[in-house]
Ligand SMILES: NC(=O)c1ccc[n+]([C@@H]2O[C@H](COP(=O)([O-])OP(=O)(O)OC[C@H]3O[C@@H](n4cnc5c(N)ncnc54)[C@H](O)[C@@H]3O)[C@@H](O)[C@H]2O)c1
């Protein structure tokens with residue numbers, strides 16, 4: 254074994270609730286390897302052990318929903334297949350996506366549900382697919398009773414989904430981030446050009462029998478400055494097209510890469526510069542608390558008189574009252590809007606009725622091609638998530654690349670089992686506040702992604718003592734909510750970095766143990782494990798070195814080290830037909846105290862455990878379920 258170097262990296266990571274927004278490049282989502290599945294199913298605690306047995310693989314496929322509850326929520330006799338999950342499609346979805354979903358699940362297409370009807374149906378559904386027209390608030394997650402595992406947003410903007418509530422309920426949210434990019438960009442350009450040449454107004458005038466050539470003189474685009482706010486996927490595509498029209502394009506985006514902007518020939522500028530120099534401003538940022546009403550009176554006051562605004566992002570990024578004022582004062586000459594704060598807008602909405610405003614009813618993503626693409630993209634993401642795979646378009650879970658998942662697979666099992674063992678060693682179980690996880694590895698600290706391992710240790714620590722189902726989505730939140738602080742530390746080893754981790758140690762501080770030998774010299778319950786030939790092993794308990802494969806269940810005994818002990822315990826188990834899979838004795842010195850770790854395939858009866866406790870040299874023992 255490689256020796257620890259003197260440097261110990263203390264990368265103490267409190268179990269903070271961080272939502273990792275995954276911004277994807279334009280590649281198709283990549284599924285996790287099929288052998289590595291994440292348990293996303295929320296389930297009643299009573300089922301937990303049966304489910305855990307299936308979790309022998311690193312992170313097992315979510316089991317199909319119980320037969321009794323998989324009937325179509327709309328009509329049980331409508332061909333729903335027992336054992337398949339149920340997907341509620343609440344807004345119109347392209348046929349190719351529906352076909353994919355139907356191969357895998359019972360699909361209930363119920364469009365235009367009222368909030369009450371959605372709440373009523375949701376407890377019968379494993380997944381929900383929506384577009385921007387359905388609000389998926391906390392009430393929906395609460396009404397689901399823990400069954401809803403995945404919300405699929407068939408599009409980009411997830412401002413209609415309460416991500417915090419989803420995370421708290423362990424529900425994965427996935428979106429379809431790439432398939433409607435071009436459609437939205439094309440719509441932005443369509444609005445830009447239509448607005449500049451008064452196409453909509455002139456069309457309405459001619460259809461009303463008028464011929465108003467002087468009234469509808471437009472403005473040219475060539476040589477004009479277009480400021481793009483939000484230089485992401487849609488913003489960049491708009492930029493490319495606007496450059497083709499001969500416009501000078503600048504962009505403001507605090508998170509955009511300067512290299513990408515340079516490659517497209519776009520200059521990244523401050524918000525101030527964008528506001529003050531643009532002839533046209535096109536909005537392409539998401540609606541977040543930070544972008545809410547970003548264009549307000551103050552912003553309009555900075556703009557060049559006669560500026561023109563295009564919005565295919567979200568209505569909420571503009572203060573609509575302020576825009577009406579800016580239009581009326583002439584600061585804004587024209588606006589072209591696809592999106593509104595309230596959709597559909599009220600019949601007397603001043604912007605919709607304004608003569609200098611061109612409007613469309615949220616059509617940015619509405620092309621035949623985009624809708625087919627979005628439907629396939631979201632169907633694949635939802636199916637993958639229901640299978641327990643980590644979706645590349647997960648919005649509220651860390652994205653772990655497939656190759657990292659594959660490499661960490663056996664360590665994921667080890668991590669959960671160490672957490673599960675450690676918590677069962679706590680006397681009373683519930684009062685855990687401080688857990689330290691140490692990863693010993695020859696890898697550089699930034700070359701080892703431990704988020705998945707931390708989540709699985711949290712799962713192991715919390716599930717045996719609560720009714721909460723923990724997964725990668727809600728692990729940090731759950732730990733924080735229960736007041737469990739998980740810190741992570743790295744020990745840098747010399748040697749080959751080929752194996753990602755040499756050993757993982759889990760320590761619980763400030764607690765008493767029902768097996769006091771599990772408390773190390775420094776006072777914490779300590780368990781340590783390694784992966785050997787792909788199989789997780791327990792290699793240390795307290796100060797005692799052991800070596801037992803972490804399969805089945807485990808009996809730990811502390812005894813006076815003397816001949817015949819293995820035989821005595823083995824024969825008690827043999828009499829009760831309990832098969833011993835592994836045995837290992839760790840001792841401090843010959844003939845002193847030793848800890849015996851015995852792996853068993855079956856759960857011994859209470860009587861058997863009592864008999865083991867009555868063996869005279871056994872000083873303490875504990876039975877642990879893995
Ligand atoms: N009208 C439609 O039908 C339609 C279609 C597609 C997308 N959209 C909307 O467009 C938005 C953008 O879509 P996308 O696919 O380009 O998303 P994206 O995530 O690729 O790009 C959004 C960009 O906005 C930037 N941003 C975030 N906060 C900002 C701020 N305060 N100021 C400036 N930039 C900021 C981000 O850094 C990111 O680069 C979506 O969130 C969605 O709301 C609308």
Ligand SMILES: O=C(O)[C@H](O)COP(=O)(O)O
Pocket residue numbers: 384385386407408409410411433615617618619
């Ligand atoms: O965010 C999006 O993807 C667009 O706004 C499209 O929304 P839609 O799916 O409701 O058309």
